[in-house]
Amino acid sequence: MKEEQRLFEIYLRNKGLKMTSARETVLQAFLRSEGHLSAEDLLAAAKRIDPGLGQATVFRTLKLLADAGLAQDACKDEGPRRYEHVYKHSHHDHLVCVGCGRLIEFCHPQIEKAQNEIFKEFGFRATGHRLELRGLCADCAKTFDLEKE
Amino acid sequence: MKEEQRLFEIYLRNKGLKMTSARETVLQAFLRSEGHLSAEDLLAAAKRIDPGLGQATVFRTLKLLADAGLAQDACKDEGPRRYEHVYKHSHHDHLVCVGCGRLIEFCHPQIEKAQNEIFKEFGFRATGHRLELRGLCADCAKTFDLEKE
DNA sequence: ACATTAAATGATAATGATTATCAATATCAT
């Protein structure tokens, strides 16, 4: 049994919630996935395991996974919310191409450090941050310049 | 006449769009406002000038203001999109208290510089970025600790 | 195993923000 499943079970028990087959299905589907996926994506994946699974359960379970510290919502673009793995995945921020959607994950220790300074400066206790850089990747920049004339 | 109104007129003309009384109303309401405001907020303010104004027009005009470079959407929390002024307002990022919603605007030159390095490193042409720090302000942290026991 | 109790499920309706549609109206270059 995967560590993440064990963690989820412990989380549920501590909250007085139940481990159910529907939740197991969603968890399995999530664990097999990678990248940034929406509730809709996850529903499709989970239905391949259990076609009778309800959509509401996916939304509900994703919230639980986030609360349990296994998932978090990734980039905050337009469109549906997207989740990514947290467990054994180190922190990173996102660089996205507004042309083609290409996505690069990066981590810049100096920026992380500077953020902590800001929290301290204003007397805040940090709970999280989100940094998203947007631009045109090399390919899209080229295309864009050509289109201009 | 305000500079921003002039800019908006030029923008509209260049796009083959028309300056209308509804757009003027929305622009006036926006110019008189400050901070981060939603379409709903702006509609309320604009209706004080012209009660007959339609809600759709506010959404439409906010998009135009953003495209014209006068407004941009600020923090990307939950809930409705919120816009803030751009013209003659220097760039900044946001530090928000997840407890009470308190909001601090800051700018950290080192972070800005580091971001440019990242764009360069991955061959991207920058078009924008969004940094949002979340935490508990001193007051809320205190309250939170007391509630814990 | 069985009963008890509370939580979970899936279908469906409801919500909230935003966008699309459209007939009527307003703008503006000529």
Next chain:
DNA sequence: ATGATATTGATAATCATTATCATTTAATGT
């Protein structure tokens, strides 16, 4: 002023997400 075209406000539609609720299921104690 005229005419082509953009805009308006009302309304319906959309999209992602939540709420509701009758039925099913899991956990716990016997």
